[in-house]
Structure formats: structure tokens, C-alpha cells
Amino acid sequence: MRLVTWNINSLRLRMPLLEKLTTTLQPDVICLQETKVTDELFPLDAVRALGFEHLHYKGMKSYNGVAILSRLPLSAATDTPIWYGKEDCRHVGATIHAPGGDIALHDFYVPAGGDEPDPAINPKFAHKLAFVEEVTNWFAHQKPNRTVLVGDFNIAPLEHDVWNHKQLLKIVSHTPPETERLTNWQQTGFVDAMRHFVPPQDKLYTWWSYRNRDWRKSNRGRRLDHIWVTPDLVPQLAGMNVVQDARDWPSPSDHVPVVMDFLPLS
Template sequence: MVKIASWNINSVRLRIDQVARFVDEHEPDVLCLQEIKTLEKNFPHEAFETLGYTYRAVHGQKGYHGVATVSRIPFRDFSKHDWQDNGEARHIGVELLGRGQGLILENVYIPAGGDVPDRQVNPKFGQKLDFLDRMTRWAGEIERPTLLVGDFNVAPLECDVYDHRALLKVVSHTPIEVEALSRLRDAHGWVDLGRHFIPPPGRNYSWWSYRSYWRQKDHGRRLDHMWASPELVAQAKAHTFVEDTRRWEKPSDHVPLVTEFDL
């Protein structure tokens, strides 16, 4: 079995102790991180080496965004995309070389899109939609078994948010974003593993705002995803979201997703 995890860590240096606790408890072979908020030279390489993650691919920038994939399984760098052509570090891909040899693992942090769902008023929203469109064209040309993971910043289904009607005009759940994400899904025939293993209307939120008392109100959204190429789905054996991490001291606002594969 190969266990692959994905987590928007919201600053890897600030939360390296939480990462250590998570990998000690869940032992992922590969960990994909988003929003690492650091340059590659300042990434906590030594800490990950100590944890056994000898192989690391980092696409970072100072203070914002950034993605990294760390692994106990050998891999080679495969892709590094700048979907907005603005220098933001939001996508890195690797090819596994050991167990699961040949599997492509693409790790992406899609922009949040600001607060107003109108590209004329809010350029960030337009950038998000354009980002998804460029990824859609890319996905249509994928020919190898691929796992696409990360913080997509879109909760696509009605049951992916705590109140569908209340959030229809809130960025992350608007119809235009859901349609854009659907086009990305259909371009490659991706299978949403979160809903493959936890069918609607099963609860599997991955994000709760710092602004609300999340444990009492449970105002969550499913913004984080793991999507598999159709030919890879049969090898996926289990999928979980690790909600306990949201209860830890000074947590990330996202929780990890973990999928086990028979590779």
C-alpha cells in the first residue's frame, strides 16, 4: 500500500511541529503541502529529512502561496506550472519511481478568488476562473495515470458546504466556480475520491474559517480534493479526512486528506 496525503498547512515553518505529529500518527508515504509560505531555501528540509522524507520538491515564494511534495518514496521532478504567468508558486508535479512507479502526482493550490464573485469588480475572481480554464486545457492532454491533489478553493456540491443557499453568492461555492471546476473534472474524466468513498450527502468538510467558532457551528466547506485518473480509481482502497488536526493548538484552517492506494 502507498499512502498519499494532501494538506494546506498555512505556513509550513510555523506548523512544522503539527506536520511532525500528523506524519507520526498517520505515516503517509507522500505528503503534498499547499500554502507553505516560504522560499525553497528556507523550507524546513532538515526537519523533513529527520522525519524520513528524503525526497522533496518545493515550488515556493516568500510569505505567500507555495506548494511542496515530500516523500519517503523516490521520485523525480515532473512539472512546475505558473498558470497565471505572474510568478505565483501554485503547482508542482512529481513522478513516483519506487512503489507506485510511474504514477504522476500533481499538487496544486488554486487561488481563493477574493471576496466578490465578479471579475469586473474583483480581478482576483477573474484570475481564479482563468487559472481553472488553463488547467482545464492542460488536463485534456494528460495521457498517463495521474493523481491531482490540493486546495482547489471550490466546494462543488450542495452538501460540500454547511448552507448551500446562504453560500450561493459567496466565493468558493458560486455556480460560475462550480461550472469551471466541473469543466476541469470532465476534461480528463477525473474521479473525485472524496465523493467516491464518502458519497453525497455524507459530511466531509476540509476547511473551517478562523472567524467562526467552528466546533460549535460546524460552518465547514469541502475545499480540498484528491482527484484520480479513471484507470487509477480501482487501486484506491481508502480515503479519510483528518479532522482532529483542526482541534490542535494554533491549527491550519484546513485539515489533511489521506488516500491509500494498492500500488
């Protein structure tokens, strides 16, 4: 099974890029974030024309939005919480009926948190911290197994997940309150599948700001996009690829797709 996670930054605007991704990589499942489209305007026919017959999505106008596109049959999860008391379309879950057995799949778009890393004066940052805490508490009571958790978490937790650790310690996405909470979430029963293939001491990024005109030369990136798996799926991890070339596609997202290959489940 080939799984992709990607903050597409507007699905309808970037349908040609989704087609390019699908043609190039032939994924079985794609998890999208920031689809920015209401459910009634979701480009259903165009997505199905790419081969994804099985869909679960939740969206709103201009902001947020998450979607699971699958060639494999899926059953949508209907019991996921409304996080932080807001139905702002940041999480969808499903059971993927994969060869060898079912897997649970969760697709998250964690709040970005604004610019000021102080919850007392920045409601967006307070929302972000509380969101991660709520999700952590929920998973702590789930005791997950055969589960994959993906998405744009808007947090780069490790030193080499950012281009300059010391400089970004006071920048939202890499501050200690965020990274500590993300670590707590991961410790509810997950393994960082990307770092299974790339050691923590090596640089690993999935996002480059639109402000960086020559993003490759400056390489001021952050790893905001993640794939976690429960320990029982680690033996099935077969390969990982951060599709950096997608950052140079026409009218790109500032995030690039991350690909994870799984051996047949047993």
C-alpha cells in the same frame, strides 16, 4: 501507498504539526499547500528528519507555496506551465516511483478569489476563474493516466460540500462560475476520489473558518481540499480519511489533512 494533502498555512510555523501528522499517520507522500516559505529557507533538514528524503517544492515569501514530500523516489516535473502569466508558486508536479509502477502526481493551490464574485470588479476572482480555465485546457490536451491530482482548489463544488448550499451560492468558493469550471477541469479525465468513499448526498468538509470559535458545534464547513485520480487508479483506492481532529491541534491550520490509501499498483 498512503498519500496526504494538506493546506498547512505556513510550513515553518507548523513544523510541529507536520511532525505530529507524520508520527500519527505514517504517510508515504505528503502534498502541502500555502507553505509560505522561499526555497532557500525551506526547512530541508527538519523535513528530511521526518523520513522524507525525496522533495519537490516551490515557494515564495509569506504567500502561496506548494511542496511534495515523499519517502518514495520521485522525479520532479520540469515542464509545467506558468499559470496566468504569474510565477506565484501554485503548482508542482512529479512522478512518484511507487511499488508496482510510476504515478504522476500534481499538487495545486488554486487562487482563493477574494470576496466579491464578480470578475469585472474583482481582479482576484478574475484570476481564479482564468487559472482554472488554463489548467483545464492544459489537462484536456494531456490525456492523463495513472495520475493523482490533489490540493487546495478553494472551490466546494457539490451541494453538500458546504454547510448551506443556498446561502453560499453567492459566496466565493461555491458560486456557479467556480463550480462549473471545477467540474469542467475534473471532466478532463479524473474521478473525485473522496466522493468515491462518501456519497454526494452526505456532508463532507475539510475547512472551517478561524472565525468559528466552536467550529465543531457550528460545523459551518466547506470542502475546499480535493483528491482526484484517473479512472485506471480507482481499483487501487483503499480508504479515505478527513483528519478533523487536526483542526483542534495547537495553532492549527483552518484546513485539515485528507488521507488517501492506495493498494499496490498493478
